[in-house]
Amino acid sequence: MKQMLKKNMNIITDVVLPIALAFIMFSLGLGLTTGDFTRILLKPKEFILGFFSQILILPIVALILVILWPIAPEIAIGVMIIAAAPGGATSNILTSFAKGDVALSISLTAIISLLSVITVPFIVINSLNLLGQQDKFTDVSLVSMAFNMFLIVTVLFHLSCLSLFHLDRQKCSKVQIQVDTEGDLFFINSEIIEEMIFSKVDSLIGKSYKDINIYLLEEFVNEHPNIKKAELYLTLDGTLSIDVKQREPLVRVIEGNKSYYLDEEMNHFALSDQYSARVLQVYWDEITESRIAILDPLIDLINSDKFLKAQITAITFDENNEIALYPRVGGHKIILGEAEDFRKKFEKLKVFYRYGLRKVGWDGYSMINLKYHNQIVCTKR
Numbered sequence: 001m002k003q004m005l006k007k008n009m010n011i012i013t014d015v016v017l018p019i020a021l022a023f024i025m026f027s028l029g030l031g032l033t034t035g036d037f038t039r040i041l042l043k044p045k046e047f048i049l050g051f052f053s054q055i056l057i058l059p060i061v062a063l064i065l066v067i068l069w070p071i072a073p074e075i076a077i078g079v080m081i082i083a084a085a086p087g088g089a090t091s092n093i094l095t096s097f098a099k100g101d102v103a104l105s106i107s108l109t110a111i112i113s114l115l116s117v118i119t120v121p122f123i124v125i126n127s128l129n130l131l132g133q134q135d136k137f138t139d140v141s142l143v144s145m146a147f148n149m150f151l152i153v154t155v156l157f158h159l160s161c162l163s164l165f166h167l168d169r170q171k172c173s174k175v176q177i178q179v180d181t182e183g184d185l186f187f188i189n190s191e192i193i194e195e196m197i198f199s200k201v202d203s204l205i206g207k208s209y210k211d212i213n214i215y216l217l218e219e220f221v222n223e224h225p226n227i228k229k230a231e232l233y234l235t236l237d238g239t240l241s242i243d244v245k246q247r248e249p250l251v252r253v254i255e256g257n258k259s260y261y262l263d264e265e266m267n268h269f270a271l272s273d274q275y276s277a278r279v280l281q282v283y284w285d286e287i288t289e290s291r292i293a294i295l296d297p298l299i300d301l302i303n304s305d306k307f308l309k310a311q312i313t314a315i316t317f318d319e320n321n322e323i324a325l326y327p328r329v330g331g332h333k334i335i336l337g338e339a340e341d342f343r344k345k346f347e348k349l350k351v352f353y354r355y356g357l358r359k360v361g362w363d364g365y366s367m368i369n370l371k372y373h374n375q376i377v378c379t380k381r
Contacts, residue, residue, distance in 0.1 A: 047107060051108065091108075175205075178241070226272055323339060332363070348376055
């Protein structure tokens with residue numbers, strides 16, 4: 001029984017897994033174009049950072065860990081092999097799941113895999129020497145390891161090139177645009193994206209994939225002020241897919257005669273003729289870093305409280321950065337004063353709403369002042 005199980009495991013590790021790996025690399029290659037390998041020229045900083053992190057920093061960190069951590073020599077060498085090995089197909093899949101730059105990941109995988117013929121044997125052999133294990137692994141040689149790595153990388157690289165050649169001959173048959181409307185946002189629609197694309201190129205239908213520079217098109221679409229992120233990619237059935245995520249406004253700012261939105265990162269972007277978002281309004285005479293630093297936690301507190309989010313509609317800043325709020329119900333002005341103790345002031349406000357308005361009603365006061373410590377000062381109408 002044990003021998004049969006061992007035999008089956010050998011078949012899995014010696015036959016099934018290599019075939020599966022070859023299939024994954026071939027499938028991955030089907031999603032590549034020649035532009036994937038030239039992406040490093042467009043984004044050299046990102047590539048250099050990723051390259052040195054994987055080739056240099058990761059093995060050094062792994063070596064420090066295995067020296068400091070008392071583990072068996074075999075496990076220590078295994079850790080170094082893992083640290084030296086290129087990311088492979090899995091890294092690109094995980095990058096896609098994380099909504100990262102898949103093209104940059106593919107370029108890193110391709111270049112580092114080719115260089116692994118040199119880097120992996122060099123790192124592993126030197127790790128054996130540094131860990132004092134060269135005598136226990138006498139059958140490991142730099143030449144044989146480099147030769148084996150050359151065979152592995154060459155086979156997988158040619159599989160990818162074969163699939164790359166197939167994809168480059170594919171022609172675009174349709175353009176598919178998907179705009180994320182999560183949160184009921186309608187700043188952008190497929191017609192606007194299509195108009196942008198065809199203002200940049202005369203035609204896409206019938207063009208070979210190798211003649212479509214999707215990276216320049218992607219950068220162009222991402223320049224739209226209402227787009228947070230756009231991804232363009234080519235599929236095996238001849239489709240150019242465009243996935244668009246819209247910017248989500250946190251507040252609308254009215255600054256003198258101009259108006260704009262601020263998103264979650266406090267970046268401002270223009271209003272849209274297509275759609276007006278129902279969000280908190282902020283009034284000030286000019287935007288400053290100090291006001292942004294005040295506004296960010298204040299908005300978080302309001303939006304995290306169901307009652308406050310429904311009640312507060314506007315925020316104002318005066319020349320001294322003292323803050324006032326305007327509610328949806330009651331028609332009164334709520335003075336917060338200086339940017340401090342927001343949480344305590346909101347608790348006072350809710351207690352006053354619950355008990356202080358019972359006799360006079362919601363519209364009984366013109367002003368509720370929360371700026372003073374441990375007291376609420378109100379002005380009746």
